[in-house]
Amino acid sequence: MTLNRRTFNALFGATAAGLAMPSIAKGAGNSTVVVIGGGAGGATAARYIAKDAKGAINVVLIEPKTHFTTCFFSNLYLGGLRSFESITHSYEKLAQEYGIRVVHAYATGVDRDKKQVRIDAGDPIPYDRLVISPGIDFNYDTTPGYNAADMDLAPSAWHGGEQTKLLKAKLDALEDGQNILMVTPPNPYRCPPGPYERVSMMAHVLKSKGFSKSRIVVLDPKPKFSKQGLFQAGWEQYYPGMVEWLGPDVHGGIGNIDAQAGIVETDFDDFAGDLLNVIPGQMAGKIAQLAGLTNESGFCEIDPTSMRSAVDQNIFVIGDSSIAGDMPKSGFSANSQAKVCAMHVRADLLDSKRFPAKYRNTCWSLIAVDDGVKVGASYGATDEKIGKTSSFISQAGEDAETRAATYRASVDWYAAITADMFG
Amino acid sequence: MMNRSAACIVGSLVAAAFMNQSLATLSFANGELLGGEILNIAGDVDYGAYLAGECVVCHRAGSEIPTLYNYDKTYFVDAMVRFQQGLRKNTTMRDIALQLGDEEIAALATYFERAAE
Incomplete structure (x- = not known):
């Protein structure tokens, strides 16, 4: 049997993962994916690329915070129904179990010609593919006097x-x-x-x-x-x-x-x-603007089949910074987009299969203790945008058990999505 | 009375026995088992792995929304067809199931039966 680079990486990566020595899995000749932003989009993309590439792609996650507190469920903390700790998560598993190099720094710029990300604490980080998921920044033009x-x-x-x-x-x-x-x-x-x-x-x-x-x-x-x-x-x-x-x-x-x-x-x-x-009011995270990926709306145009930036084939933009058609800006949406993005990043670099993009979102909201409601939809790529293919919403006058079950489902979802993000 | 695990095992055996007969429905002790024709489709595991990303964002071990890993293929297909037909009522799952074609259900069923969490 002749070992080419891919089979070598697959074998070696699998062995390294089995021994829980992810650093060894980082082959010197591997392609590198840099992910900017460790939220619902970025953490998920980093984890899925690393998990599914099995050591054949080096993944670098740039995120200034050492712990991430989710925006989703923060209202339940406000309401006294969740602790702050329960909505705060560590990047340790992504580093230790998935071999992701987590760099706690701010991305200060992207040199798209050199394919490098500049950071505020260290040398520029080169990439073969870049995933940008910085969330939102504020547009203070909408709030006169407030900044x-x-x-x-x-x-x-x-x-x-x-x-x-x-x-x-x-x-x-x-x-x-x-x-x-x-x-x-x-x-x-x-x-x-x-x-x-x-x-x-x-x-x-x-x-x-x-x-x-x-x-x-x-x-x-x-x-x-x-x-x-x-x-x-x-x-x-x-x-x-x-x-x-x-x-x-x-x-x-x-x-x-x-x-x-x-x-x-x-x-x-x-x-x-x-x-x-x-x-x-809001616009794409600053790094997306600095990288020249935003249009006049303040957000980033993407190819709806892949989440690839409309202006740079080596870059994907996911989550709140993207113009995702009919999808709302949400943690669920970002997580869903990350999986489409991860599939295409792997296909770009490892020739793995590509499948039609499927997206999904559900937004749960809690109105009072045990009274949860939801709105959700499925989405697919059309020629112009990510388009809605079906949807549902909680109905007025639902019985108490239905509302309580909806709340319990949201609690289960929170546990599942944060495990999906952070391992 | 048969519990779900036992029903799954019996369902699998029944489905395996009748697999080549392309039956749309199969009968077993716990009622009708739906989606027999989907079980005849060879599911694409890679496609299933990709599609599963949508499932695991809610389904998880130890939660009221059950994990799908190591899930009995026959029961998985039956459940998805029941959601499609409105025989099971969860609005989220019904919406999701209606977005899936037979190839996709077969891919998911094949992936989840083989995959460990």
Whole structure:
């Protein structure tokens, strides 16, 4: 038997994995895939490429944080239903069990001609294929007067981690009669039902403390929102009189935001809150912009059959930074896109099989304890975009057991998707 | 009364015995076993491995949503056909099953029966 590079790597990689010595599996002649961003998209892509290539591809994951706190389920932490630790995950397994080189640094630029990623702490990292999954950055043009410097005073908590902790601390410090004022983002943004699940969980905290005088006012730039009927029915049922949602036909447009004073001006009136939660408009993560992969929308065009960048054949863009057609920006979507991307990266580098892209998403939301709702869909590639092929949504008036089962399913999903991301 | 594991084993035996008869449905002690014609399709394991990425994001050992690894092929096919036909009611699974053709169900069934978690 003649050993070519691939069979050698397959054999050697399998042996190394069996001995739990992944570093040995990194063949010097192997192709290298660099993944930027260790969230639902990037961690999944890195793991699937490493897992399925069995040592035949070197995988480097660039992620500044040593631990990743998910945005999804952070509302349950706000509501006191999950601990911070339970939504925080380590990269250790990806390094130790999958042989992924995890580099804790910021990617500061991409030299697409040289095929190198520059980082803030070390030499540039060369790649054969690059996967970019940096999530979102904020577009402060949508929140006049409010910018990154105001995040301590009025946290957005739309990036998981310290911002989530800060918002919870401010929520828990409220006294009865103090009010929450929330500014939700314009489309498109990460996690369409997220702001409204957050409203639900904050209301749950206020109600649990027996507060009767506090109110939550939501100033929304959008005339309608995800699962609106389900959320508004739930607010009426569980938190009557506590939540006031105001769309643009009422407030007329969001004006200046004064984080220090806790005041938001609108065309209709000025609103004040003791706790101000501002979620600005969004665009692709900065590294996607620096790499020249974004278009005028602020996000990245991709080939819907593969998640490959429309402007660079050696780069894939997945997750919130991509323009994913009918798919919402969500952790589930990013995880799904990562698997299509991983399949094509392996096919590029190892000539493995390619199959038609199939994508899926489900967004679960918790309205009150044991009252979960969901919206989900399947997607495929059309000539123009990732298009929806079917969908479903929880119905109004479902019985308590159905809603409880939906919540339990979301808890199971959380355990499964985080295992799928981090091993 | 037969539990699910026992039913799966019996189902497999029944299916194996009748595999060459291309029956759309097979009868066994726990009722009808659906999707016999899908069991005649040689499932593409690589395709199954790819498609399985969609399943494992919810299905996991030790959870109410059961792991599919080492899952009995006959029972897997039966379950997917039942979701397609609305005989099993979970809205998420019904939506997913309706997106899958026979080749895809066969690929998944073949992959999961062989794969360890």
